[in-house]
Amino acid sequence: xxxxxxxxxxxxxxxxxxxxxxxxxxxxxxxxxxxxxxxxxxxxxxxxxxxxxxxxxxxxxxxxxxxxxxxxxxxxxxxxxxxxxxxxxxxxxxxxxxxxxxxxxxxxxxxxxxxxxxxxxxxxxxxxxxxxxxxxxxxxxxxxxxxxxxxxxxxxxxx
Numbered sequence: 001x002x003x004x005x006x007x008x009x010x011x012x013x014x015x016x017x018x019x020x021x022x023x024x025x026x027x028x029x030x031x032x033x034x035x036x037x038x039x040x041x042x043x044x045x046x047x048x049x050x051x052x053x054x055x056x057x058x059x060x061x062x063x064x065x066x067x068x069x070x071x072x073x074x075x076x077x078x079x080x081x082x083x084x085x086x087x088x089x090x091x092x093x094x095x096x097x098x099x100x101x102x103x104x105x106x107x108x109x110x111x112x113x114x115x116x117x118x119x120x121x122x123x124x125x126x127x128x129x130x131x132x133x134x135x136x137x138x139x140x141x142x143x144x145x146x147x148x149x150x151x152x153x154x155x156x157x158x159x
Contacts, residue, residue, distance in 0.1 A: 009061040011035045011084060011144070013045045013054075021049055033061040058084055062092045069094045072141035076100070077133075079125065082110035084144055089122045098140075099125045100133065 006029040010020045013036035024031050033053035036042035046054030055061050062069060070093035076085050079099030088094035101107055107125045114123035126134055 005030055007032045007067070009033045009035060009058070009067075010051075011058060013038075013042050017045065017049065021051075032064060032067070035061050057087075059087050059091055062088065069142050071095045073098070073139065074142040074144060075135070075140035076144040078102075079110055079144075080106055082113050082123070082125070085110070085123055086113075086117055086119065088142075088144075089119050090117070094122070094142075096122050096124070097144075098135070098138075099123070100128045101125070102128060102130060 006027075008020075008024045008029050008031050010017055010024070010031055010033070012020075013034055017034065021031055031051050033055050034042055034046045034049075034051050035055050035058055036045065037056065039054075039056050042056060043054035046052070053061065053064060061067065069088055072094055074088045074094045074097045076082070076097055076099035079085060079101050082099060085097045085099055088097050099107075099110055101110075104127045107127045110123070110125040111120075114120050114125070117123070128134060
């Protein structure tokens, strides 16, 4: 994000969006866009919760004015099968996207997807246990929480 205030893009418009918004706003992070599948529903939900942009792709959100991930590290928390991980590297010049998840079968699928896309070592994946993240001495400029934040007992502690 270009300015000094932290910004966020929330992926998904279902019941979890309210949890995401509460946690992010509570940490003084500006939610700049919601991303969902249905254009009308996403725009409507964004308007109702006071978010300026309701978009249908992460790519659109990453192309907004003031969002710059070029040559930056993008951490994907709860990466699942890695669906949101390719675009930052392939289309927006992110230096790397390390992904973490608690499910080894999902990590295996991510590793295979990254290899097929020819994006190893810029896409890397780690199986983790809940708790402290394994990146003690690394800084990440952007964090993707595709759906993971709503599963956290204390989301504010993570932010």
